[in-house]
Amino acid sequence: MQTHFDTIVIGGGPGGLAAAYSLAEQQSVLVAENDLWGGTCPNRGCDPKKMLYSAVEILDQQQALQAHGLRGKSTINWSELMAFKRHYTQQVPENTLNGLQSAGIQTITGTAHFVDSQTLQINKINYTAAHFIIATGQTPTIPTIDGQEFLQTSNQFLDLKHLPDKIAFIGAGYIAIELANIAVTAGAEVHIIQHNNRILRDFPVAMTSELVTSLQNKGVQFHFGTTVTGIHKSAKGLTLNNPDGLMLTVNAVFAAMGRKPNIAQLALEKAGVTTSNHGIQVDDHLMSSNPRIYAIGDVVDRPQPKLTPVAGFEARYVAGQLLQTNTTAIAYPLIPHTVYASPQISQVGITVKTAQDNPRQYRIKQQTTTNWYTFNRIKESNAIVTTIFERQTNQLVGAAAYTTLAEELINYFTTLIKNQTTATELTDTIYNYPSPASDLKYYY
Missing domain, CATH: 3.50.50.60 (FAD/NAD(P)-binding domain)
Incomplete structure (x- = not known):
């Protein structure tokens, strides 16, 4: 039985999986998971949540269009909706495990803990590696109260x-x-x-x-x-x-x-890894205080939002570090963030609060867009879109949206900010009309 690997990844969620696949062609890799293969997001997080939210979106749209061409309302059958969700989630662990094994990545199910700075124990067997990547995510916080x-x-x-x-x-x-x-x-x-x-x-x-x-x-x-x-x-x-x-x-x-870093069982003190209440402390290369050990995803003590795409980005970055294809410090791209409520709230880039606190540097343009055709067509009851510009360059640097279309709009704004798109360039771009994209020039 193989007990030494180039890299051992602790955590079989989106971050750990992205790291393992990125390394597997050039390294021997072991992935350890003590819960559901695939991690929180596809099993009991963002994916199943949004499947349930799909029914909410439809009912919200029906409600908005009552007396505007629609009559009658659907209702949610919880057991059928949950069956729809489970049809997806029940396949995730097995499909994840099969995918790893098909790629030649070794896997083990069990709780890992460090014995020393270079040894990990899983199911009473010691494993060693040149490097370790911790991608154990977070777990829900339970308050200490009576009951x-x-x-x-x-x-x-x-x-x-x-x-x-x-x-x-x-x-x-x-x-x-x-x-x-x-x-x-x-x-x-x-x-x-x-x-x-x-x-x-x-x-x-x-x-x-x-x-x-x-x-x-x-x-x-x-x-x-x-x-x-x-x-x-x-x-x-x-x-x-x-x-x-x-x-x-x-x-x-x-x-x-809220959630807390899932590190209690790792015995990180035996590996010389420094932690805080917010997770594993890392440098600007995502290396912990032990140079053999890196950390990625929600388990990391960092200010960036705890989101699945961020974990994947960090995983690919660390893989580049270990394969020596990238030696520069990590630089995060724009990170859009959406709350799937009724309606949605999304934001990206410079926040409204930052802009308000720095009025000499930023210009804020807040618009109530309820009566714009795009929103009136779906009888949006109250739509607000805020765009933020750097005064010196007049470049778009941030945006926030409160609307049932927020998720779509914020993705557009992310691309516009990343590409430093100007108002003139937007005016000279032809989008499908009428659509949310065809409105973009009016947010400048």
């Missing part, structure tokens, strides 16, 4: 056999907002408990405030400035409470208070 054993996470929500009648989410980040939107559209009574008065703190306040109103109109009940300190089970369900008088009884409670 925490009754808390579920997004993992369980995305595989619910039956949708509970009454649901509470603790937290108001993107996971809570997205899942709450799915649940309320599917017919559940939904509560969001948030310790302060903000949701989605990384996105523009003007847009998140509008989203709160939109979700309230759908039936989501927000409990701002509220901290849950206890959960108690009774014949009526699960009761959330605190010393300030909170007394809310629901059928299911989901912790959505």
